[in-house]
Amino acid sequence: MTEKIATIEDVARQAGVSIATVSRALHKPNVVSETTRERVQTAIAATGYTANVMARNLRLNRSGMILLLVPDIGNPFFSAILSGIEKGASQAGYNVLIGDTQNDPEREATYAAYLRSNQADAMILLNGRLPAPLAKAPANATPPVVIACERIPGCALPTVIIDNDEASFVATNHLIDLGHTRIAHVSGPTGNILTTDRVTGYRRALKSAGITHEPGLIYRGDFSIDSGIAAGRALLADPKTRPTAVCCASDGMAIGVIVAAKEVGLRIPHDLSVVGFDDIPHAAAYDPPITTVRQPRRRLGEQAIALLLDRLGSKTPPSHGETGPVIIPTELIVRQSTGPCPG
Amino acid sequence: MTEKIATIEDVARQAGVSIATVSRALHKPNVVSETTRERVQTAIAATGYTANVMARNLRLNRSGMILLLVPDIGNPFFSAILSGIEKGASQAGYNVLIGDTQNDPEREATYAAYLRSNQADAMILLNGRLPAPLAKAPANATPPVVIACERIPGCALPTVIIDNDEASFVATNHLIDLGHTRIAHVSGPTGNILTTDRVTGYRRALKSAGITHEPGLIYRGDFSIDSGIAAGRALLADPKTRPTAVCCASDGMAIGVIVAAKEVGLRIPHDLSVVGFDDIPHAAAYDPPITTVRQPRRRLGEQAIALLLDRLGSKTPPSHGETGPVIIPTELIVRQSTGPCPG
DNA sequence: AAGCCCTGTGTAAACGTTTTCATTTTCGAT
DNA sequence: ATCGAAAATGAAAACGTTTACACAGGGCTT
Numbered sequence: 001m002t003e004k005i006a007t008i009e010d011v012a013r014q015a016g017v018s019i020a021t022v023s024r025a026l027h028k029p030n031v032v033s034e035t036t037r038e039r040v041q042t043a044i045a046a047t048g049y050t051a052n053v054m055a056r057n058l059r060l061n062r063s064g065m066i067l068l069l070v071p072d073i074g075n076p077f078f079s080a081i082l083s084g085i086e087k088g089a090s091q092a093g094y095n096v097l098i099g100d101t102q103n104d105p106e107r108e109a110t111y112a113a114y115l116r117s118n119q120a121d122a123m124i125l126l127n128g129r130l131p132a133p134l135a136k137a138p139a140n141a142t143p144p145v146v147i148a149c150e151r152i153p154g155c156a157l158p159t160v161i162i163d164n165d166e167a168s169f170v171a172t173n174h175l176i177d178l179g180h181t182r183i184a185h186v187s188g189p190t191g192n193i194l195t196t197d198r199v200t201g202y203r204r205a206l207k208s209a210g211i212t213h214e215p216g217l218i219y220r221g222d223f224s225i226d227s228g229i230a231a232g233r234a235l236l237a238d239p240k241t242r243p244t245a246v247c248c249a250s251d252g253m254a255i256g257v258i259v260a261a262k263e264v265g266l267r268i269p270h271d272l273s274v275v276g277f278d279d280i281p282h283a284a285a286y287d288p289p290i291t292t293v294r295q296p297r298r299r300l301g302e303q304a305i306a307l308l309l310d311r312l313g314s315k316t317p318p319s320h321g322e323t324g325p326v327i328i329p330t331e332l333i334v335r336q337s338t339g340p341c342p343g
Numbered sequence: 344m345t346e347k348i349a350t351i352e353d354v355a356r357q358a359g360v361s362i363a364t365v366s367r368a369l370h371k372p373n374v375v376s377e378t379t380r381e382r383v384q385t386a387i388a389a390t391g392y393t394a395n396v397m398a399r400n401l402r403l404n405r406s407g408m409i410l411l412l413v414p415d416i417g418n419p420f421f422s423a424i425l426s427g428i429e430k431g432a433s434q435a436g437y438n439v440l441i442g443d444t445q446n447d448p449e450r451e452a453t454y455a456a457y458l459r460s461n462q463a464d465a466m467i468l469l470n471g472r473l474p475a476p477l478a479k480a481p482a483n484a485t486p487p488v489v490i491a492c493e494r495i496p497g498c499a500l501p502t503v504i505i506d507n508d509e510a511s512f513v514a515t516n517h518l519i520d521l522g523h524t525r526i527a528h529v530s531g532p533t534g535n536i537l538t539t540d541r542v543t544g545y546r547r548a549l550k551s552a553g554i555t556h557e558p559g560l561i562y563r564g565d566f567s568i569d570s571g572i573a574a575g576r577a578l579l580a581d582p583k584t585r586p587t588a589v590c591c592a593s594d595g596m597a598i599g600v601i602v603a604a605k606e607v608g609l610r611i612p613h614d615l616s617v618v619g620f621d622d623i624p625h626a627a628a629y630d631p632p633i634t635t636v637r638q639p640r641r642r643l644g645e646q647a648i649a650l651l652l653d654r655l656g657s658k659t660p661p662s663h664g665e666t667g668p669v670i671i672p673t674e675l676i677v678r679q680s681t682g683p684c685p686g
Numbered sequence: 687a688a689g690c691c692c693t694g695t696g697t698a699a700a701c702g703t704t705t706t707c708a709t710t711t712t713c714g715a716t
Numbered sequence: 717a718t719c720g721a722a723a724a725t726g727a728a729a730a731c732g733t734t735t736a737c738a739c740a741g742g743g744c745t746t
Contacts, residue, residue, distance in 0.1 A: 005459065007731095007732060007733090008732065008733065009732080017695075017696085018695070018696045018697075019696095019732090019733080019734095020695075020696060020697080020698095020734080020735075021694085021695060021696075023733070023734055023735085024694095024695090024734090024735090027734080031693085031694080032694070032695085033693080033694060033695090036694080036695085050456055050459045050460040051460060051732085051733075052401075052460060052461050052731085052732050052733070053457075053460045053461060053462040053733095054397060054400050054401045054406060054461050054462070054731085054732080054733090055401050055701090055731070055732035055733040055734090056732075056733050056734075057397050057701095057733090058395075058397045058398050058401050058701050058702070058703085058731090058732080058733070059700075059701055059732080059733045059734050059735085060701085060733085060734070061701070063397060072426075073422060073425050073426050073429060074422045074423050074425070074426035074641075075422065076419030076422050079416060079417045079418065079419050079422060080417050082416050082417070082441075083415075083416050083417035083443065086416060086441075086443045087443075090443075095440055096440075096441065097438060097439075097440055098425075098429075098439065098441055100426065100429045100430075100433075113393060114396075116348065116393045117393040117394060117395060117396045118395050118396060118397050118702095119396040119397070225624060225625070225627075225628045229628075252624075255625070255628050256628065258630075259628055259630070262630065281568060281595075282568070282598070282625045284568075285568045285572075285598050285599065285602055286629070286630075287601075287602070287605065287629075287630045298417075350701095350702060350703090351702065351703065352702080360725075360726085361725070361726045361727075362702090362703080362704095362726090363704080363705080363725075363726060363727080363728095364724085364725060364726075366703070366704055366705085367704090367705090367724095367725090370704080374723085374724080375724070375725085376723080376724060376725090379724080379725085394702085394703075395701085395702050395703070396703095397701085397702080397703090398701070398702035398703040398704090398731090399702075399703050399704075400703090400731095401701090401702080401703070401731050401732070401733085402702080402703045402704050402705085402730075402731055403703085403704070403731085404731070461732095
């Protein structure tokens with residue numbers, strides 16, 4: 001009753017050939033005669049045969065699966081990156097298995113084990129941390145792993161990132177060019193490499209303009225809108241010490257700061273300039289449209305998968321004369337959330 | 344040189360037992376003696392053995408993979424749903440393979456073939472369309488498939504959705520209660536079932552309030568911010584025929600309408616009330632904060648995976664005395680983008 | 687006419703598991 | 717001591733492929 005699924009053997013029987021011939025007809029068509037090839041084709045159609053990928057992969061010792069480690073799949077920031085990766089992978093005949101790590105080292109380790117257990121052929125890390133099992137023996141044989149989004153200091157694996165330091169430098173400079181000198185920075189969480197790099201760029205810009213750095217003007221957020229609101233309330237509370245411009249490490253936090261600014265009656269950009277980071281779709285539609293650093297997320301994903309496929313294609317374990325990370329250029333998009341210093 | 348990966352045979356040799364015993368020690372610990380169990384454990388530790396999942400799955404004729412079909416993974420709307428599904432799946436020991444269909448029926452068919460080829464054990468559809476291979480023989484044996492987000496009319500498969508008709512009815516009524524009578528509706532793309540249902544709810548609300556429906560007050564968008572801007576410009580161009588309230592089928596379009604409204608100098612909600620749909624995080628942080636229908640996306644995902652696991656757990660091909668779709672309740676979140684009718 | 691290569695095909699091994707079945711060992715009850 | 721049941725183990729089949737190897741036949745070249 002329960003319709004048995006057709007195997008290669010059924011096809012062979014139907015076509016009156018051996019299973020080897022069926023396999024060849026499918027994967028090396030030029031080595032099998034025209035007539036049998038046709039017979040096999042009709043037999044396949046008749047039986048509705050679909051190759052059992054599991055068996056095939058076992059034999060070939062591959063999985064056709066690329067594992068993608070994401071800290072939080074619920075974060076829309078990754079959507080476009082995923083999209084770029086998925087596109088490239090599926091073109092090359094790979095599937096993308098997304099692993100949501102929730103920033104849990106244990107989950108990271110679990111997923112990393114997929115590499116060993118042949119459940120995945122390669123891995124892309126968006127989580128900015130090397131899973132424990134990988135960290136152990138990176139020296140002898142480089143695993144097929146690519147790092148994207150957040151560089152991992154001291155890790156020689158192929159990496160594709162944006163230059164966060166430089167991008168933050170440019171953003172801060174934009175405010176300096178507008179005449180601002182009291183410029184605050186709302187950063188990401190401590191320990192995050194993105195945070196470090198962007199703070200560095202911010203301070204570098206101040207320094208190169210001869211502005212003395214005030215530690216009180218740096219607020220640590222977590223990239224979320226809510227943390228931006230908190231930052232805004234903290235920074236703008238006292239009219240005396242209030243900055244005239246804020247440079248944020250995410251668009252969400254920039255929006256939060258603007259919300260807080262409006263609460264205390266400040267007009268943007270007349271009384272306060274705000275710069276974001278990422279250029280998410282909502283940045284352009286906000287009131288006012290937000291000046292921000294555009295991060296080409298899709299291209300970032302595309303580059304990452306390209307790097308990986310490269311690595312998978314050539315058997316040569318990557319030219320260990322490291323070429324350094326691939327840097328995707330960013331672009332400052334000037335909109336209406338920034339203007340001349342009110343002073 | 345190249346470190347060979349350890350198989351079950353290596354473990355068996357190391358422990359001085361047969362491979363059968365190793366397998367049993369791992370999967371049926373109670374059937375093997377304490378002492379050998381320990382010997383096997385140390386052997387595993389010594390060899391660094393990890394079971395080859397591919398071989399295991401071939402033998403067990405399963406894949407441990409749940410296929411998730413998404414129309415566009417780049418769309419943040421799905422992020423939270425994915426998150427909910429992923430959580431439930433991984434708790435049950437399944438992996439989630441995300442298939443980005445780009446609304447391409449061919450890609451849908453390709454992915455659906457994964458079911459036949461044992462590359463996936465089950466499937467969740469978020470794309471609102473039955474892949475061709477599935478549509479063929481749904482009658483005899485119901486495949487392990489669950490539909491979420493967009494119901495597929497005339498399809499008996501387990502489904503989890505929100506009541507779009509009712510939600511739209513409630514949203515429109517909210518505007519009617521505020522005294523509005525010229526109420527526009529910005530809908531999704533034609534052919535989309537969400538569009539149909541939400542338009543129905545909108546018209547039902549008008550009708551039940553005795554307001555005559557003007558076809559010119561419905562604008563077809565595509566859920567995006569840009570289409571919302573276009574809708575706003577079209578609807579608000581002529582001050583004579585201009586509506587006093589707009590009910591949108593997505594928060595993005597609501598934001599777009601507000602952008603267009605501000606262009607022509609309208610104040611929200613004083614001159615124009617706007618309602619969104621979904622309650623994305625940005626809805627609350629917009630200026631003004633947007634009144635919208637909250638769609639519990641994570642719960643939607645959780646329900647979908649729960650339904651599927653249910654189906655997978657019990658061998659019984661689902662109680663065909665259909666219980667009808669599972670409805671996740673929505674909630675109207677009233678913020679400051681809606682107010683009394685200016686007239 | 688004998689030898690040879692070339693094309694096309696079949697046989698069987700291999701991939702790494704799980705599990706059935708048979709066999710050995712253990713051990714308590716007679 | 718002996719028997720028998722229960723417990724523990726091993727041998728081998730099976731899952732559905734791909735591919736190395738062998739082999740058959742046919743058309744060349746000598």
